Amino acid sequence: MVHGQGGFKFQNWARTYGSSPELFFQPTSVEEIKEILDLARQRSKRVKVVGGGHSPSDIACTDDFMVQMGKMNKILKVDEEKKQVMVEAGILLSDLNVELSKYGLALPNLGAVSEVAAAGVIGTGTHNTGIKHGILPTQVVALTLLTASGEILECSESINVEIFQAARLHLGCLGVVLTITFQCVPEFYLLETTFPSTLQEVLDNLDSHLRRSEYFRFLWFPHSENVSVIYQDHTNKVRPRPLQP
Known part of the structure; x- marks a missing residue:
C-alpha cells in the first residue's frame, strides 16, 4: 500500500x-x-x-x-540505430545527458537548466535557443500516459495521434506521463562566444543575429540598455574528458 x-x-x-x-x-x-x-x-x-x-x-x-516522480528515473531503452532513448518520466536531464554521452548521443537542444525532469520539461513547453530548433517537446517521438481512469495509453505519431500531439505539451492536464522516448543526435560540442551590446541594437538586428549563430540568445539587464549576446555553434574542438577516479 x-x-x-x-x-x-x-x-x-x-x-x-x-x-x-x-x-x-x-x-x-x-x-x-x-x-x-x-x-x-x-x-x-x-x-x-x-x-x-x-x-x-x-x-x-x-x-x-x-x-x-523523482524515484521513477530510469533509462529503459537506448536504440543506437534510431538514435532514440526511452526514459521514465522522472529522470533529470542532467543524469540523462551523462548516460547518453556513453553512447555517443545527445539531445539536439536543451534548456538553460539541467536539473529538470523529463516529463516536466516537455509538459511546460521548455525552450532554448536557435531559430532552426523547436521547443523541447518537439524532440519527443513517443510517450505513455496513465489516465485518471487507470488506463495506459501508448502515444506516438502513429498511435493515438491527437492525444500524442496534446501530451507532448501536456501542462499536467491529461494524466500522468510514465515514459518518454526522445529523438537524439550524435554527440556534439559547442563553442561559445559572448560579447556586450545594447537592447536596441539586438532588437534592430535580430534577424542578423539569428542567422549568424545556430544557438543564439541574449541576456538583458533590466532598467538598463545593457545586453550580453551569446553565440553557441558547433565546433570540432573537443574538450578533454576529465579522468575517471
Missing part, C-alpha cells in the same frame, strides 16, 4: 510559488501511481504531478494530492 506524506510544503525552484498538499507521494512504480489515483477518487481529490519544480508559475501547486 502506497503511503502519502502529510505536512509537506512545496516551493518551486525560484521560491515564487508554493503550496501545502494534503498528501505528498513519491511513487516507485506504475502500480503505486494507480493506487494514488484510486485513493484520490475515493476522497474526491485532485492530483497534481511535479517534476523538478523549475516552472516559474504555480502550475504544480495544490491543496490536494501531489505526486513527485
Whole structure:
C-alpha cells in the first residue's frame, strides 16, 4: 500500500510559488501511481504531478494530492540505430545527458537548466535557443500516459495521434506521463562566444543575429540598455574528458 506524506510544503525552484498538499507521494512504480489515483477518487481529490519544480508559475501547486516522480528515473531503452532513448518520466536531464554521452548521443537542444525532469520539461513547453530548433517537446517521438481512469495509453505519431500531439505539451492536464522516448543526435560540442551590446541594437538586428549563430540568445539587464549576446555553434574542438577516479 502506497503511503502519502502529510505536512509537506512545496516551493518551486525560484521560491515564487508554493503550496501545502494534503498528501505528498513519491511513487516507485506504475502500480503505486494507480493506487494514488484510486485513493484520490475515493476522497474526491485532485492530483497534481511535479517534476523538478523549475516552472516559474504555480502550475504544480495544490491543496490536494501531489505526486513527485523523482524515484521513477530510469533509462529503459537506448536504440543506437534510431538514435532514440526511452526514459521514465522522472529522470533529470542532467543524469540523462551523462548516460547518453556513453553512447555517443545527445539531445539536439536543451534548456538553460539541467536539473529538470523529463516529463516536466516537455509538459511546460521548455525552450532554448536557435531559430532552426523547436521547443523541447518537439524532440519527443513517443510517450505513455496513465489516465485518471487507470488506463495506459501508448502515444506516438502513429498511435493515438491527437492525444500524442496534446501530451507532448501536456501542462499536467491529461494524466500522468510514465515514459518518454526522445529523438537524439550524435554527440556534439559547442563553442561559445559572448560579447556586450545594447537592447536596441539586438532588437534592430535580430534577424542578423539569428542567422549568424545556430544557438543564439541574449541576456538583458533590466532598467538598463545593457545586453550580453551569446553565440553557441558547433565546433570540432573537443574538450578533454576529465579522468575517471
